Amino acid sequence: MADAQNTSLDSPGNVGAVAVPVVFALIFLLGTVGNGLVLAVMLRPGPSAWREAGSTTDLFILNLAVADLCFILCCVPFQAAIYTLDAWLFGALVCKAVHLLIYLTMYASSFTLAAVSVDRYLAVRHPLRSRALRTPRNARAAVGLVWLLAALFSAPYLSYYGTVRYGALELCVPAWEDARRRALDVATFAVGYLLPVAVVSLAYARTLRFLWAAVGPAGVAAAEARRRATGRAGRAMLVVAALYALCWGPHHALILCFWYGRFAFSPATYACRLASHCLAYANSCLNPLVYALASRHFRARLRRLWPSGRGRRHRACCPLGARRTARRIRPESSGPVGRPGDAGPRGRLPAGGGWGGEPGEEAAGGRESGPTPSAGAPK
Numbered sequence: 363m364a365d366a367q368n369t370s371l372d373s374p375g376n377v378g379a380v381a382v383p384v385v386f387a388l389i390f391l392l393g394t395v396g397n398g399l400v401l402a403v404m405l406r407p408g409p410s411a412w413r414e415a416g417s418t419t420d421l422f423i424l425n426l427a428v429a430d431l432c433f434i435l436c437c438v439p440f441q442a443a444i445y446t447l448d449a450w451l452f453g454a455l456v457c458k459a460v461h462l463l464i465y466l467t468m469y470a471s472s473f474t475l476a477a478v479s480v481d482r483y484l485a486v487r488h489p490l491r492s493r494a495l496r497t498p499r500n501a502r503a504a505v506g507l508v509w510l511l512a513a514l515f516s517a518p519y520l521s522y523y524g525t526v527r528y529g530a531l532e533l534c535v536p537a538w539e540d541a542r543r544r545a546l547d548v549a550t551f552a553v554g555y556l557l558p559v560a561v562v563s564l565a566y567a568r569t570l571r572f573l574w575a576a577v578g579p580a581g582v583a584a585a586e587a588r589r590r591a592t593g594r595a596g597r598a599m600l601v602v603a604a605l606y607a608l609c610w611g612p613h614h615a616l617i618l619c620f621w622y623g624r625f626a627f628s629p630a631t632y633a634c635r636l637a638s639h640c641l642a643y644a645n646s647c648l649n650p651l652v653y654a655l656a657s658r659h660f661r662a663r664l665r666r667l668w669p670s671g672r673g674r675r676h677r678a679c680c681p682l683g684a685r686r687t688a689r690r691i692r693p694e695s696s697g698p699v700g701r702p703g704d705a706g707p708r709g710r711l712p713a714g715g716g717w718g719g720e721p722g723e724e725a726a727g728g729r730e731s732g733p734t735p736s737a738g739a740p741k
Contacts, residue, residue, distance in 0.1 A: 396650035
């Protein structure tokens, strides 16, 4: 994200000519592919997050992928041009629009991450009482609210940046005076980073505390089994919070250092600013990995996009009627051969399915009462 001196005038030539195109091209490629796969899986014809009950987390993840993909496609190429070229070649309107989109998608991503953390906490801590609240309709309303707030807080950046002449060159730089810029940058840090990180950290900390201390009706053995089942989901929660704070923390820290500390422009500080920006952009590449690829439900949905060769050969050699007959007489694992549907439909996601249906949602919080201390749980 461009800051007060984000031009190529103070950049070392070798870094700008070699490292910047490679790093930004890698971010663009990985971000486009990763978020594109998330959208392809979520928008695949058939049951989807927009129609299934209990798929609120899927809606938030879809919204996060949209924000990340918009940022990757609309902002990363122009930021690469800022660091690589000596002048801004795209005009004043694009200068304003690009920086507006940068902050719009940043706010949308951070607010969505906070919403996901609260949704996960409610699903685990209060699975029964939160069902009336955690509906696709309310999730869609929350997504709309996220974008409305993001547009409200990012609107000042439409006038924050502009183009100026520097000799024979046209540059895209901040156009406000220092006092207004400092106030807006501090507000962006507080609302766009500090507040979402606090919400995410608190929600996931309380979720993990409940999962660790909860004891099921079967006693200590059930509690240990639950802890093992929820271990992966708990680690994913910690990774999500840590990655977001790690990716965006240096960027905001450098801006605060610019305003309230000593920030002499030199090749070293230029390298620090470039590294902080690349790290922040990389968050859009890591989100699909953390939220989607770590989920077995996502991997199952992804495999359905490209059926295996064995499945294609089976469909080619077996008539449709024969396959239906085989399904009707196939014995189910839970009962004898009988009518179709004796054992329920096969191959469907569990209730509340989607990527949010990891172990530790309905199973981990089946009781509304708080955790009961025992010999196997920390008091």
